[in-house]
Structure formats: structure tokens, C-alpha cells
Amino acid sequence: MENEYKKRNLITIFTKGDIFSKLSYVVCGLANIRHGQRIKGILFLAAEVLYILFMVMRGGGLLRNLMTLGDQVQGMNLNEELGIYEMTPGDNSMLILLSGVVAIVITIAFIGVWGFSIFSGEKARYNATRGKHVNSFVEDVISLASGNVHFSLLAIPVVGLTIFTVTPLIYMILMAFTNYDQDHQPPGNLFDWVGLKNFFTLLSAGDRLSSTFWPVLGWTLIWGFAATFTCYFGGMIVAMIINSKGIKLKKLWRTLFVVVMAVPGFISLRVVATMLGERGIINVLLQQWGFTDHALPFLTNVTWARFSVIAVNFWIGVPVTMLMVSGILMNIPEELYESARLDGAGPITMFRKITFPYMWFVTTPYLIANLISNFNNFNTIYFLTGGEPHTLDYFKGAGKTDLLVTWLYKLTKDSNDYNLAATIGIIIFVISAVFTLISFSRSGAIKNEEGFQ
Amino acid sequence: MKKTVLGLNLDYFIRAMIFSLIAMVSVFLPYTSAEGHTYSLLNAATTIAGTTEKSGLFVVVILSFVLSVVTGVVSLLAFKWTSVGIVRIWTILVAVQTAAYTILMFSTKIIMETSGIYSDFLNSHLGIGYWAGIISSFIALAFCMKMAGINRGYIILVIMGVIWVFPILWILLTALRAEQGYYVGYFFPHKLTLKNFTDLFSKQSVLPFGKWWVNTMVVALFSCVINTMIILGTSFTLSRTRFSGRKAFMNILMIIGMFPGFMSLIAVYNILKGLGMNQSLVALIVVSAAGAAMAYHISKGFFDTIPKAVDEAALIDGASRLQIFFRIILPLSKSIIVYTVLGNFLAAWSDYIFPSMLFGDKQSSYTVAVGLYWLTDFRRIDTYYTQFAAGAVVVAIPIVVLFVWLQRFYVEGLSGAVKG
Numbered sequence: 001m002e003n004e005y006k007k008r009n010l011i012t013i014f015t016k017g018d019i020f021s022k023l024s025y026v027v028c029g030l031a032n033i034r035h036g037q038r039i040k041g042i043l044f045l046a047a048e049v050l051y052i053l054f055m056v057m058r059g060g061g062l063l064r065n066l067m068t069l070g071d072q073v074q075g076m077n078l079n080e081e082l083g084i085y086e087m088t089p090g091d092n093s094m095l096i097l098l099s100g101v102v103a104i105v106i107t108i109a110f111i112g113v114w115g116f117s118i119f120s121g122e123k124a125r126y127n128a129t130r131g132k133h134v135n136s137f138v139e140d141v142i143s144l145a146s147g148n149v150h151f152s153l154l155a156i157p158v159v160g161l162t163i164f165t166v167t168p169l170i171y172m173i174l175m176a177f178t179n180y181d182q183d184h185q186p187p188g189n190l191f192d193w194v195g196l197k198n199f200f201t202l203l204s205a206g207d208r209l210s211s212t213f214w215p216v217l218g219w220t221l222i223w224g225f226a227a228t229f230t231c232y233f234g235g236m237i238v239a240m241i242i243n244s245k246g247i248k249l250k251k252l253w254r255t256l257f258v259v260v261m262a263v264p265g266f267i268s269l270r271v272v273a274t275m276l277g278e279r280g281i282i283n284v285l286l287q288q289w290g291f292t293d294h295a296l297p298f299l300t301n302v303t304w305a306r307f308s309v310i311a312v313n314f315w316i317g318v319p320v321t322m323l324m325v326s327g328i329l330m331n332i333p334e335e336l337y338e339s340a341r342l343d344g345a346g347p348i349t350m351f352r353k354i355t356f357p358y359m360w361f362v363t364t365p366y367l368i369a370n371l372i373s374n375f376n377n378f379n380t381i382y383f384l385t386g387g388e389p390h391t392l393d394y395f396k397g398a399g400k401t402d403l404l405v406t407w408l409y410k411l412t413k414d415s416n417d418y419n420l421a422a423t424i425g426i427i428i429f430v431i432s433a434v435f436t437l438i439s440f441s442r443s444g445a446i447k448n449e450e451g452f453q
Numbered sequence: 454m455k456k457t458v459l460g461l462n463l464d465y466f467i468r469a470m471i472f473s474l475i476a477m478v479s480v481f482l483p484y485t486s487a488e489g490h491t492y493s494l495l496n497a498a499t500t501i502a503g504t505t506e507k508s509g510l511f512v513v514v515i516l517s518f519v520l521s522v523v524t525g526v527v528s529l530l531a532f533k534w535t536s537v538g539i540v541r542i543w544t545i546l547v548a549v550q551t552a553a554y555t556i557l558m559f560s561t562k563i564i565m566e567t568s569g570i571y572s573d574f575l576n577s578h579l580g581i582g583y584w585a586g587i588i589s590s591f592i593a594l595a596f597c598m599k600m601a602g603i604n605r606g607y608i609i610l611v612i613m614g615v616i617w618v619f620p621i622l623w624i625l626l627t628a629l630r631a632e633q634g635y636y637v638g639y640f641f642p643h644k645l646t647l648k649n650f651t652d653l654f655s656k657q658s659v660l661p662f663g664k665w666w667v668n669t670m671v672v673a674l675f676s677c678v679i680n681t682m683i684i685l686g687t688s689f690t691l692s693r694t695r696f697s698g699r700k701a702f703m704n705i706l707m708i709i710g711m712f713p714g715f716m717s718l719i720a721v722y723n724i725l726k727g728l729g730m731n732q733s734l735v736a737l738i739v740v741s742a743a744g745a746a747m748a749y750h751i752s753k754g755f756f757d758t759i760p761k762a763v764d765e766a767a768l769i770d771g772a773s774r775l776q777i778f779f780r781i782i783l784p785l786s787k788s789i790i791v792y793t794v795l796g797n798f799l800a801a802w803s804d805y806i807f808p809s810m811l812f813g814d815k816q817s818s819y820t821v822a823v824g825l826y827w828l829t830d831f832r833r834i835d836t837y838y839t840q841f842a843a844g845a846v847v848v849a850i851p852i853v854v855l856f857v858w859l860q861r862f863y864v865e866g867l868s869g870a871v872k873g
Contacts, residue, residue, distance in 0.1 A: 098723055146773035150696045153686040153778075160683075160743030165709055168717030168724065238613065246604035253610055255857050260617050262856035264803040266822045267845040270829050271624045274838070279636040281623055288638070290562030290576045315617065327864045376713050378806065383826070405713050409806070412719055425716035432711035 010115070013122045024121045028114060031121025035128040039137040044117040051110040059103040066100030069093040069178065070190050092186040097178070101171045105162060176422035182415055191419075198423040209420070212395035212407075217427075219306070220403045224375040227313045232367060234314055235321020236359060240351075242322070243329050254326070261319035269383035272312050273299065299385050302400040309401055313380050324366070325359065332358050368439035372432045376405045404428050460537045462600050469596035470528040473547065475589040477525025480518050482582030485561065487571050493582055494518045501568045508567035510560040513553050520550035521586060524593070537601075544597040551594045554587040627842035635838040649843035660837070661817055662824065662844055668734055669820040669848075673801035675738045680745035680797040681790065688749040689778050692756035693764055710747050715806050722810060732815050737808060741801065748796075755789040756782060791862035795855065802852060821848050 014022055017031070024030035029044030070091025127134045135143070144152040176198055184191035202213050242253050260268065275282050276298040283295040298308045336354050345353070381387060387402035387410065394400075397410040404424055411421040457463065480494040492500060498518050501511055524546045531539045561583075562574045571578075591608070598605045623640070630637070631644035653662045691703060721740060722731065730736040759782065767777050783790065805822040812818045819827070821844065827833070828841040856863075 094723070098720060145775040148696075149774035149778075150690045150694050150699070152775075153690045154702070154746075156742075157683055157687050157746030160739075161706075161709070161746060163724065164721055164740050164743035165717070165747075168720030169709060169712055171720040172712075172717045238610075241604075241606035241609060244604060244606055246602070247606055247610070253614070255860070256614050257617060258857055258860050259621060259853055262799075262853040263621065263845075263849045264799065264822070264852060266803050266805050266826060267624075267849055268620065270826065271842075271845060272620050274635065274829060274834065275620060275623060277635075281637075281640060284636075284638050285640060288563065289559040290574050293573075293575055315620075319617075323860070323864055372711075378713075378715070379803075383805075405715075408713060408716060412716075413810070418719065421716065425713055428716075429712045433708075436707070436711065 008122055013118060021121060021125055024118060028117045032124050035124035036134045037124050040140060047113050062099045062103040065096045069192055070096045091190060093191045094186045097174060098171055101167055105167050172422045172425060175418050176426050178419055180419045181417045185416060198419050202423055209395050212398050216398060216402055216404055216407055220375055223403060224371055226310050227374045228371045230310060230314045231317030231321050234318040236325050238318055239322045239325040239329055243326060257319040257322055265379050266383050268316060269380060273384050276308060300389050302389055305385055305389055305401050309380060309384055312384055328359060328362050365439055368435055372435050375431060378405045381406045458535050461540055465596045465600045469593050469600055470532060472589040472593035473524045473528040476521045476586050476593060479582045479585040480521045482585060483580030484582045485578055486580045487574055487578035500570060504568040506567055508564045510564050513556050513560060514564060517553040517557055520546055520553060524550055540601050544601050547590060547594045547597050551590040554590050624842050624845055627839055628846045630839050633839055635835045649839045653840055653843050664817055665819050665821045665824040668818060669802055672734055672737050672820060673798050676741045676801045677794050677797040679742045681793045683742060683745040684748055684752055684793050687746040688753035688756055689782060691749060692753045694774060706747055718807060718810055732812055732818060734818060736811060752789045752793055755786060759785055788862040788865035791859050795859055799852060
């Protein structure tokens with residue numbers, strides 16, 4: 001019987017249930033009320049009434065507007081955004097889109113409540129008809145501390161994520177399918193749905209935009225791999241040296257590197273950026289020391305700038321890897337090294353045959369996560385070069401060290417081409433997703449979370 | 454020769470000696486050659502000694518020359534009377550010699566030009582003798598250390614240490630520099646002062662730095678407490694309880710996380726405006742708390758390593774899940790709590806994009822990150838560079854101290870509750 005209950009889904013609950021169960025598909029909470037969970041049932045019903053009221057009074061209109069994104073360019077119009085009335089000269093496509101998304105999210109949330117109420121009603125019916133105990137409202141509340149603790153602990157994150165992450169995200173994703181660019185700025189102008197046009201202009205060859213996009217994507221990938229692997233190996237080597245026998249004051253050495261890591265990124269990056277400038281201290285010293293007789297274009301020449309950002313990222317990233325790797329290195333069983341030493345293996349062989357395979361196995365997920373975060377390493381690029389040096393080959397704003405993310409930021413902040421920014425965001429998502437899938441297929445550690453026990 | 458001395462690995466003796474001798478010979482080879490004159494290290498030392506105006510760094514030339522000769526001799530002596538003591542002395546001498554040669558690379562131009570030997574010297578004018586000297590010094594040092602059983606990692610650590618500390622040192626010195634301005638032609642300030650710091654906090658200052666600092670502190674304290682509670686609560690639930698929709702929830706979080714975060718900042722800004730919270734510090738705290746749950750991975754991984762049997766025993770004893778969380782799991786998780794608090798505290802100090810977008814030109818609400826970035830704009834950098842440096846130091850010092858003090862927890866937090 002227990003098994004039969006578990007197999008219930010929305011259809012079988014309807015076909016097997018009594019009249020109250022069937023009615024509760026339309027009137028939420030009816031089954032709960034019938035089987036003794038009065039307060040719970042009334043709460044479900046209240047949620048439904050509130051939702052219907054919202055849709056009738058506001059939501060329906062919002063969703064309808066979403067189809068057109070507004071058609072009135074000029075004139076006084078009453079406009080609404082999350083319950084606040086604002087007078088705007090004409091339809092504001094952006095607010096229409098945003099409030100439409102809010103209506104969609106509210107609808108999805110209601111569907112969730114609806115489904116939950118049906119399962120809850122079914123459980124009440126099942127228990128009641130079999131003469132089992134039906135939880136009272138107080139018991140349900142108490143269960144929030146134990147059996148249902150996930151409701152209480154996840155409530156705030158879910159609400160927070162819905163309002164400040166999911167809603168904005170849906171909004172931005174939809175924006176990729178509009179023409180909300182410089183020439184279609186609300187409230188003066190309307191923008192409209194354009195389908196996949198943005199993707200085609202960005203990806204197809206020949207267009208000026210795509211001749212910016214592909215090189216920027218290429219540099220993003222090169223940067224991601226270079227930044228990740230230089231720091232990974234650099235950090236590993238430093239950690240191995242510090243952890244090796246015969247190094248005294250291990251803590252002091254480690255602290256020396258940790259200091260660099262602890263300085264907030266925007267500070268160390270801005271400082272280094274000023275040091276690398278044409279009149280910055282590094283150029284001054286290099287000339288004083290006789291290494292060069294003219295200032296080196298660390299951040300102004302394309303090739304130099306690209307090497308500089310990788311080098312500076314190395315400076316910042318090595319301590320991070322070093323600290324992380326230290327813990328893992330200490331976990332490698334000492335016996336492995338001892339038996340290797342007895343067999344006459346040198347330090348390089350031991351690294352190749354023991355340390356590295358072990359590290360590689362343990363850190364693959366970390367490495368891929370790191371790779372993805374380097375593709376999106378906004379801070380290093382933005383604070384160091386701001387994407388410069390600029391070039392005339394690229395679409396407005398983009399520079400030769402710009403990653404996709406920094407270009408995205410510039411498109412939203414400087415030139416207000418939101419549609420392009422959103423499109424790039426989706427492309428970044430696709431890239432991240434591909435690498436995450438690779439990481440999933442490669443690593444048992446993520447899939448098998450119970451594995452440790 | 455087939456000698457054995459306890460405590461020495463004599464396999465490397467011959468090689469160490471050969472390179473010490475090469476370094477000795479190279480003092481007679483061309484050290485510099487430019488503008489038609491060629492000097493060996495010996496020649497250079499004697500010539501400079503004869504000039505009236507000498508740079509203080511002249512000592513380094515003498516040192517390199519004398520030590521190269523001495524180590525060569527010592528290596529021969531060590532060949533005759535091999536002992537731990539003489540090899541120790543030899544190693545120390547080679548180490549100083551290597552350091553002196555390295556310093557020469559950075560000071561030859563200054564030494565030569567102050568003495569008037571060359572008027573326009575470049576390091577590409579360094580001769581074969583110099584390069585042979587420095588390279589063989591390094592190699593000899595490596596072999597000596599190997600022979601004496603000293604870890605050669607020190608060589609790399611020292612070089613890397615200098616490079617890693619260099620920018621930090623620079624910003625400290627700039628913060629203490631009395632001479633204002635971005636461009637100065639020297640590394641060490643001519644005059645030290647604390648005025649940059651006092652200016653930053655003085656009432657007359659045009660920069661409300663004190664306000665920025667307080668703003669950031671408030672945001673950082675609130676968000677590290679709130680975020681930590683949210684993150685720990687989320688990861689506890691996802692790690693210790695099983696409920697339908699759990700996998701789906703984790704997958705949704707992962708998918709959300711793959712979008713670049715600030716892509717949607719514009720929308721967040723509009724939502725905040727709709728809620729009437731724009732341009733306020735509360736908005737910063739709320740938004741960072743709202744997204745905190747996304748960072749559940751590390752602490753979930755940590756909780757996963759605490760054996761499930763602990764929970765089961767407590768459940769049998771009648772504890773509720775919340776009691777397990779507060780009474781059992783949290784006390785076992787000191788390091789991950791510290792890790793999370795620290796990470797969130799740091800993140801609040803470094804967050805730039807969102808505050809900069811949120812506050813626009815409302816300077817009084819800036820956080821330090823926005824404010825300091827604003828100071829390094831090319832229009833202001835010349836006026837405010839030393840104050841920027843002072844600000845950077847003021848911001849960085851508490852964090853660095855906190856971080857260095859708590860780094861143990863940071864490493865432990867990453868590696869799990871149960872040691873393998």
C-alpha cells in the first residue's frame with residue numbers, strides 16, 4: 001500500500017481520488033479541509049484566491065502587454081511596476097518586460113503551491129481513509145523543525161533567489177530576443193521582439209559585430225586556459241617546495257604569499273595597474289637599472305598587455321592555489337613516497353608518478369570550476385586594463401584584452417546595448433555549461449556525493 | 454676520489470667545485486663592454502676605486518669580485534681537507550656571492566654612470582664574464598646546497614618572495630611618501646610622513662573616506678553574518694536531509710550559477726527601485742544575502758564528511774533536525790564557519806560592480822572599492838595617488854591580519870571535517 005501511495009502523480013491522484021480530491025484541482029485545499037486539516041486547506045485556498053485576484057486585477061494585463069512590449073510611443077499613460085503607479089510619457093517597454101516577468105514568476109510560484117496542495121491533500125486523504133493519524137496544523141508547524149526542516153531553512157534562500165536572481169535572469173534572457181539597443185531606449189522609444197536576430201548578427205560571419213565577437217571569444221578561451229594552468233602549476237610547485245622536508249619557517253613562507261592573497265583584489269590590481277603604467281614605478285626602475293632605455297608598453301601594446309594580465313593573474317592566483325593544494329598534499333600517504341624512494345625514484349619521477357596523478361584526480365572538479373571562473377574573470381581584466389588597448393577593428397567599446405564578460409559589462413554600462421549584452425550572457429552560459437558537463441562526465445566526486453561514507 | 458664524510462653528499466662535490474672555479478675565472482673575463490671600453494670585474498673594481506665620485510653600490514662590485522676569488526680558493530681547500538665545516542662556509546660564501554651578482558644586474562648602470570665610466574649604459578652591454586659569473590654562481594650554489602643537504606627550494610622561494618612582496622612594499626612606501634604625485638623617479642621615498650593617512654580622515658578632506666570605510670564595514674559585518682547563516686543553513690539542508698526536489702534544487706542553483714552574475718544587475722537595479730531601496734546600503738546587504746545560497750558547495754562538501762551516524766544517533770535520542778544543526782553539526786564545523794565568515798567579509802570589501810552601479814554619483818554612499826577605484830581614474834590619479842595608497846593600506850591591513858591569523862581554518866575548511 002505504501003508503495004501504491006508513493007507512485008501517485010497528478011493524474012493518478014485525480015483518477016483514484018474521491019470527489020473532494022477531484023474538486024481540489026480547482027478549489028485548492030478542499031481535500032485538506034475535508035480530511036481534517038482545516039487551517040492548512042484554508043491557507044491553500046487563500047493563496048489561490050489571492051493569485052486569481054492578482055491575475056484579474058493586474059497580472060492578466062501585464063502578460064498581455066508582454067506580447068507587444070507596448071505600442072504607445074507618446075502620450076500620457078498610467079504605468080505600473082510592482083504596485084507603484086508612475087506617470088510615463090508613453091509605454092515603457094523595459095518596465096513592461098520586467099513586470100511581465102514578475103507576473104510569470106508569480107504564476108510559476110502559484111503553480112508550485114497548487115501542486116503542493118494537491119499532494120498534501122492526497123496525503124491527508126490517504127491517512128484519513130486508512131484510519132492513520134492526520135497531522136494537525138500545530139504538528140505541521142512543529143515538523144518544520146525536524147522532518148520538514150528543509151522548508152524552514154530553504155525558505156529565505158528560495159525567496160531571495162527568486163526575487164533577486166531568477167526574476168532578473170529571466171528578464172535578461174528575454175532581452176536577448178528583443179532589439180533593446182542604443183536606438184531603442186525607453187521611455188523615449190519602444191523596443192520589440194526580434195526573435196533570434198541578435199544571435200545571428202553576433203555569430204554569423206561578415207558583420208562588424210561578429211568580427212568583434214569571435215576574436216574576443218578566442219582571447220577569452222586563451223586567457224581562461226593560460227590563467228588557470230599557470231596558476232595551477234605555479235601554486236602546486238610553491239606548495240610542494242614549502243611543504244618539502246628541510247624548509248624551515250614553513251609558516252612564514254606561506255604567510256608571505258597569503259598576504260598577497262588577502263589584499264582585496266581591487267586594491268592589488270589597481271596598484272599593479274598603476275605600477276605598470278608608462279610612468280609607473282616598474283618602467284622607472286627598469287630604465288634606472290638599465291634593462292631598457294624607453295618605457296615598455298606593458299598595458300598599451302596588445303601582445304604586451306595580454307602577457308601582462310596573465311602574469312599579474314599569476315601573481316594573484318598562485319597563493320590561492322598554493323593554500324588549497326597544501327591541504328591536499330598533506331593527505332597523500334607518506335608510504336607511497338617511501339616505497340618509491342626505496343625503488344630509487346628521484347624527485348621528478350615521484351612528482352610525475354605519485355604527486356601529480358593524485359593531485360590531478362582530486363582537483364579536476366576544482367580545475368574546471370576555476371577554468372569557468374577565469375572565463376568570467378571580470379575583476380582582473382577590468383581593474384588591470386579595463387579591456388584596453390582599444391582598437392578600431394572592434395565594435396564600439398571592446399578592447400584587445402576584453403573578455404566576453406567585460407565586453408558584456410561595457411555594452412550595458414557604456415553603450416546601453418542590452419540586447420547584445422544579454423545575448424553574450426547566454427553564450428557565456430552555454431560555454432560554462434559545456435565545461436560543467438565535461439567536468440561531470442570526468443569526475444565521480446560530484447556525481448557520487450555519498451561516496452565518502 | 455672516493456671519500457665519504459658524514460653529513461655531506463660528495464657526489465656533487467666535483468660539480469660544485471668546477472662551477473665555483475668558473476665563477477673565479479670569470480672575474481677576469483669582460484664584465485662590461487660599451488662605448489669602446491671593456492672592463493673585467495677586476496678592472497672595473499680598480500678603475501672605480503680610482504674615481505672621485507663613487508656610488509655606494511660600489512661595495513657590491515668589490516664583494517662580487519672578492520667572493521668569486523675566495524670561493525674558488527675555498528673550493529680548492531675543501532677538495533684537500535673535506536669537512537662539514539668548510540662546505541658550510543663555502544655554501545654561505547657562494548650564497549652571498551650569488552646575491553651580489555644578482556644585485557649587480559640591477560645596479561651596474563648606476564655604479565658605472567656615477568663613476569663616469571660610461572655615460573649611457575644598458576644591461577645588454579654586460580659581457581660574457583658577468584653572465585658566466587652569475588650563472589655559475591647559481592649553479593655552484595645549487596650543488597653546494599645539495600652537498601650540504603640544504604633544500605634548494607630556498608633559492609626559488611627567496612626569488613619568488615621578493616617578486617611577490619614587491620608591489621605590497623611599493624604601496625606601503627607610497628602611502629608613507631611625503632612627495633605627492635603619481636610619477637616619482639625612485640622606489641624609496643625621500644621623506645616619510647603620516648600625512649596621507651591623516652588627510653584621508655580629516656574633516657576638511659574632499660574625500661569622505663572615513664564615511665566610505667564605515668559604509669563598507671557596516672555592509673561587510675551585516676552581510677558576513679547574514680550570508681553565513683544562509684549558506685550554512687542551505688548546505689546543512691542539502692547535505693544532511695533528503696527530500697523530494699533536493700536534486701532539482703541543486704541543479705537549478707548550478708544552472709543559475711552558470712550565467713554571468715552581473716548580466717542581470719540592471720534588472721536587479723530596477724527591482725530595487727520598484728521596492729524603493731535604490732541608492733541605499735540596505736540594498737547591498739539584501740542583494741548579497743539573496744544570492745548567498747549559491748555558494749553552498751564548499752560547506753556542503755564539508756558537512757558531507759561528517760558521518761551520518763551522528764545524525765541518526767541524535768534522531769533516535771529524539772533530537773529535531775534543527776537541534777542537530779545547532780547542537781551537533783555547527784560545533785563540529787568551526788573551520789568551515791570561519792572560512793565562510795571570512796570569505797563573505799572579504800567579498801563585501803572587494804565588491805565593486807554592483808555598488809558602483811547602485812550608487813552612481815552618490816559619493817556619500819560609496820564603499821571603499823568604488824571610492825578607491827574612482828581615485829585611480831586618470832584625471833585624479835596624480836592628485837590623489839599617495840592618498841589612494843594610504844586608503845588601500847587602511848583597507849588592506851585589517852583584512853590581511855584577519856586572514857593571516859585565520860588561515861589555518863581556511864585550509865581546514867577546504868579539506869573537510871574528517872582528516873584522511
